[in-house]
Amino acid sequence: MSRVQRPSPAEDVHLTAERRRAARALLRAPLLHADGSDADELRLVRRHRAELERLFADGLGYRLVVEPGSARLYKSGLGRDASRPLRRRSGRPFTPRAYALLCVTIAALGRGKGQLLVDELVAQVRSVAVEAGLDVDLDAIADRRDLYAAMSALVDLGVLRERDGDLEHWAEQRTASLLDVRRERLALLVAATLGGMAGPDDLLGTAALPSAIGGARVAVRRRLVESPVLSADELTEEQAEWWRRNRNREREWFTDRLGLDLELRAEGAMAIDADGELTDVEFPGGGSARHFALLLVERLADQLRSDAREAPAPERVWRRAPPELVARAAAAVHTEWGAGFKKEHRDDPASALADARSQLVDAGLVRMDEDGAWLVHAVAARYTVRASLAEPSGGQRSLFEEKLFEEDQ
Numbered sequence: 362m363s364r365v366q367r368p369s370p371a372e373d374v375h376l377t378a379e380r381r382r383a384a385r386a387l388l389r390a391p392l393l394h395a396d397g398s399d400a401d402e403l404r405l406v407r408r409h410r411a412e413l414e415r416l417f418a419d420g421l422g423y424r425l426v427v428e429p430g431s432a433r434l435y436k437s438g439l440g441r442d443a444s445r446p447l448r449r450r451s452g453r454p455f456t457p458r459a460y461a462l463l464c465v466t467i468a469a470l471g472r473g474k475g476q477l478l479v480d481e482l483v484a485q486v487r488s489v490a491v492e493a494g495l496d497v498d499l500d501a502i503a504d505r506r507d508l509y510a511a512m513s514a515l516v517d518l519g520v521l522r523e524r525d526g527d528l529e530h531w532a533e534q535r536t537a538s539l540l541d542v543r544r545e546r547l548a549l550l551v552a553a554t555l556g557g558m559a560g561p562d563d564l565l566g567t568a569a570l571p572s573a574i575g576g577a578r579v580a581v582r583r584r585l586v587e588s589p590v591l592s593a594d595e596l597t598e599e600q601a602e603w604w605r606r607n608r609n610r611e612r613e614w615f616t617d618r619l620g621l622d623l624e625l626r627a628e629g630a631m632a633i634d635a636d637g638e639l640t641d642v643e644f645p646g647g648g649s650a651r652h653f654a655l656l657l658v659e660r661l662a663d664q665l666r667s668d669a670r671e672a673p674a675p676e677r678v679w680r681r682a683p684p685e686l687v688a689r690a691a692a693a694v695h696t697e698w699g700a701g702f703k704k705e706h707r708d709d710p711a712s713a714l715a716d717a718r719s720q721l722v723d724a725g726l727v728r729m730d731e732d733g734a735w736l737v738h739a740v741a742a743r744y745t746v747r748a749s750l751a752e753p754s755g756g757q758r759s760l761f762e763e764k765l766f767e768e769d770q
Contacts, residue, residue: 380412392434406432423436456507468489475542589642593627615632626739627739649716650717654716657691660693660694662744664686682734695710
């Protein structure tokens with residue numbers, strides 16, 4: 362009598378690693394397609410489709426759709442959280458106007474052919490905008506640039522492909538281009554119909570809801586996956602209770618399924634990606650602004666730590682640094698380390714401070730109070746460093762030349 366053999370431990374480890382790689386690829390790029398750099402990851406997604414569908418549905422309340430040449434993870438996100446905007450190729454965030462033109466462009470492409478000239482697409486965008494009651498002037502450079510940003514985003518997503526022409530210079534020079542429309546990918550873009558939605562608030566509120574079966578578990582996991590810092594003060598009573606009971610067990614879930622290490626603190630947690638793949642915000646990292654930000658938040662965390670120990674538990678999450686304290690700390694950092702900053706930051710300390718603040722806000726470590734004070738999250742204490750100066754060939758000591766931050770932070 363023949364028997365089915367159980368897979369060996371080595372095979373189990375291999376399959377687990379494949380599923381983890383596929384899940385990370387979907388979190389990094391929720392729309393994978395076969396003709397891009399994600400072809401290998403798409404093959405893994407297709408191979409482990411059933412397991413991945415269960416992982417995302419049960420673990421995060423997300424829906425995964427796998428087609429022959431693409432895969433789409435429908436991530437509901439965190440609702441009213443504007444900290445992760447869609448960005449232009451220049452790095453600047455999309456404006457509300459650019460988002461509107463992106464939606465109009467998607468609607469226009471849904472009516473058009475599989476291949477069209479950019480001028481034909483522009484005509485269709487005008488028509489859809491009129492129907493939607495949106496005042497669009499594509500003869501004005503501002504709207505043309507926003508439309509170019511929308512088309513570029515669709516090219517980057519693999520929905521549009523420039524077959525011939527010069528789309529890059531269309532906004533300024535009105536160059537001609539022939540575009541291919543991947544209609545099967547276009548159909549995957551829209552996450553939900555707008556029927557029954559009375560306005561933006563309804564849409565955002567619906568998107569922020571965890572799945573009916575997930576409750577607190579799904580809501581907390583989404584925060585750890587989608588945002589840099591999980592703050593205990595932002596959890597509802599139900600979510601906080603679930604987190605207290607399960608947070609140690611969650612370490613294993615995040616490590617095994619997603620390759621993320623949970624760093625737990627009384628004030629919340631961080632999901633750390635040692636490979637640095639699953640974030641669009643690099644911190645700490647290279648560059649004068651990030652170096653300044655790291656040195657500054659270290660100094661602030663040291664100065665706020667003693668008061669935090671004596672504060673009531675709810676007040677330990679965000680510690681208030683008055684503007685004068687921030688200014689003194691920034692001046693001290695600039696005096697001690699400013700010689701290693703780029704010229705703009707050496708010559709203009711205010712610019713250096715503004716750029717450092719942006720880095721810390723994006724990383725979820727700082728919030729701005731109405732009076733200009735900084736609210737520093739307790740997790741900022743993990744970024745304390747011991748800085749050292751390197752000896753360059755010229756004999757003078759210089760900052761950030763080799764390994765300023767040698768230790769794994």
